[in-house]
Structures are given as C-alpha cells and as structure tokens.
Amino acid sequence: MAAEPSGNQSVERALTVLRALSGGRTELRVSDVAKATELGLSTTSRLLATLESMGFVDRDPVSGLYRLGLDMISFGGAVLNSHPVHREARQTAQDLAADLGLGVNVAVRRRDRLFYLLNFEGRQAPRPFVLAGQYNPLHATGLGKALLSGLTGEQRRALLPAAALHAYTHRTVTIHDRLDEEIANALARGYATEVEELALGRACVAAPIRDGSGVVVAALSVSGPLSAIDLPAREAALARAVIEAADSISIGLGYLGPAQVAVPEAVA
Structure with a gap:
C-alpha cells in the first residue's frame, strides 16, 4: 500500500x-x-x-x-475586511463610480502582477464578472504603471525582465525604456493612463495610493469603454477626480503629503 x-x-x-x-x-x-x-x-x-x-x-x-x-466567500470577505486599503478605499471608490458612471478599481501589487482588491461598475461601464481577486499585468495597465511608479527603473527591470513585457495588443508597451518614459510622465502629472494596451476598446486613468510612510501601497483607477472614457475630452477632469480620490484614501492611511514621499532606493 x-x-x-x-x-x-x-x-x-x-x-x-x-x-x-x-x-x-x-x-x-x-x-x-x-x-x-x-x-x-x-x-x-x-x-x-x-x-x-x-x-x-x-x-x-x-x-x-x-x-x-x-x-x-467567507474567507474572501474576511481577508478584504481586514485589509487597511480595502477598508479605507471602499466607500470612496463606490461613490466615484456612481458620480462618474465608470468602473472604479483599487489594486495592490502582488510580486510581478497587480491584484484587484475591489471594483465598482458605473452605468456606462458594466461588467459581467467581479474583478476583485483577479490578477493583471503591471506593464499593460494604468493601475500597474501607478504601482510601478513607486519603484526605480532598476527595481522595475529586476521585477519584470524584458521577456515578461508581453504584448497584449499592438499598443502594449514592451520595452523598458518606453515604460520608463510612461512612468516618468505619470510621476510628473500625478496619474497614469492606459489606452487599449491590455484590451482593445478600453482605457483607464490611474493614480497611486500611499501609506503613512509615503510608500506606494496601492492604486486607484477609473476605467471603461473608449466611448465612455473619452480621454480627448475628459482626461483632465478624470485625472483630477482620480487623484483626489487616491489622495483621500492615502490621507486615511496616514499619508501627510509630498514631504513624506519615500524615494525608491536603487537595486544594488
């Protein structure tokens, strides 16, 4: 036997x-x-x-x-209810989805991928499935770029080797130098964008969420079909709404402002 x-x-x-x-x-x-x-x-x-x-x-x-x-579900609910970002972000994200009519997502980084903590669908961006608990690539999403903005270029390359930068559409960023530029722009503006890089016909605007030490611990995005997002006409307004929501969550986590922002240390 x-x-x-x-x-x-x-x-x-x-x-x-x-x-x-x-x-x-x-x-x-x-x-x-x-x-x-x-x-x-x-x-x-x-x-x-x-x-x-x-x-x-x-x-x-x-x-x-x-x-x-x-x-x-009991296990999943208990995990989410005990997570500080989920607790702090839930109401803010729900209100934002209702106000904008778009999808609102909050994610954290789990090793080399992003992990959705929560999502709410607005009337203009319905989904037939729940995003919470799902994974997506970091380099091909606005949320991922916002999360990667807390790392140096060297850290990003160590986390995501060149072979890991898969193309999901013809718009996906698959070269680190180009990703560096995207993230530098995100840091300068306070938000990241993604247009048809993960899936055709969809776009998002995302901003980082920081904890009391200034470290990027999560990110928030608004997302939906291109026609609903309408970045040429709405980018400034959506960016402002996303940054304000992310800042509100960050403050709830103890973040006090730019003076506290932790500068990523280079990988040896």
Whole structure:
C-alpha cells in the first residue's frame, strides 16, 4: 500500500485543486481537475469529496461538475475586511463610480502582477464578472504603471525582465525604456493612463495610493469603454477626480503629503 502523503503535501494538493477551480471555467469534471493539477483521478476525487464536505467545493447534483463553494466567500470577505486599503478605499471608490458612471478599481501589487482588491461598475461601464481577486499585468495597465511608479527603473527591470513585457495588443508597451518614459510622465502629472494596451476598446486613468510612510501601497483607477472614457475630452477632469480620490484614501492611511514621499532606493 502506498504511503499516505504528509500533512503538508495534503494541504498543498488541496490548495492546488482549489486554484484549478478558480481559474477560467466555472465548472469542471474530476478529470479536468486531475489534468490541471497533475494528480491521479482517485486522489483528485478524494480531495474534491473532502473539500465538498467542508463547503469549499460544490458539486452539481445533475451534471456532477464541481465549482468553488459559497463558503469560500467567507474567507474572501474576511481577508478584504481586514485589509487597511480595502477598508479605507471602499466607500470612496463606490461613490466615484456612481458620480462618474465608470468602473472604479483599487489594486495592490502582488510580486510581478497587480491584484484587484475591489471594483465598482458605473452605468456606462458594466461588467459581467467581479474583478476583485483577479490578477493583471503591471506593464499593460494604468493601475500597474501607478504601482510601478513607486519603484526605480532598476527595481522595475529586476521585477519584470524584458521577456515578461508581453504584448497584449499592438499598443502594449514592451520595452523598458518606453515604460520608463510612461512612468516618468505619470510621476510628473500625478496619474497614469492606459489606452487599449491590455484590451482593445478600453482605457483607464490611474493614480497611486500611499501609506503613512509615503510608500506606494496601492492604486486607484477609473476605467471603461473608449466611448465612455473619452480621454480627448475628459482626461483632465478624470485625472483630477482620480487623484483626489487616491489622495483621500492615502490621507486615511496616514499619508501627510509630498514631504513624506519615500524615494525608491536603487537595486544594488
């Protein structure tokens, strides 16, 4: 008889199953999960049954397909409610989405990608899915550029090697020298823009959020279809609204002004 996996291995396998269910398709067969996790069918089936009994996975009684269980929301809600940026930004972002009629997003940097803490859809920028909990690239988004503005050029290159600057559209910035220029402009103006760099037909305006030490800890953006964003006519007004909202959140986090801004240290 094969030896039972260690406790750590069992936890790792269970988390791998949950990650497989959280990506892309909403419902999967046991064989789909086994393929995605590179686990055996019997092991996968056993893990799914255990996770189902604990409420972390739901199984459709008719199709037999698995999806993440509603109890996972409890964990996500608890994590968000304990995050200082989420607590400080939620009402501000919701009010801004209602005022502008556009999508408003708040994100933090998780290693080499941005992670959405929250988003609200305005009437002109509806979405069929929730952005919170999703990841996106740093170099191809306004939010990402705002987050990267807290790093030096050397730090950005260490974080994002040239090969990591993937092109998502013909407009995506894929060269560090050009990204340096974009971020220098963002620092000078106080906000970053992105037009069809991640997805065609969409644009955004974003500004950094700082904590009490002046470090960039998050970013806020307004986003939507090109027709709704209308940067040629609205850029100044949108930039002002985004900067004011980001500054309000920063003040709530203890930021006192430019004199406190932490200057990024170069990577040795």
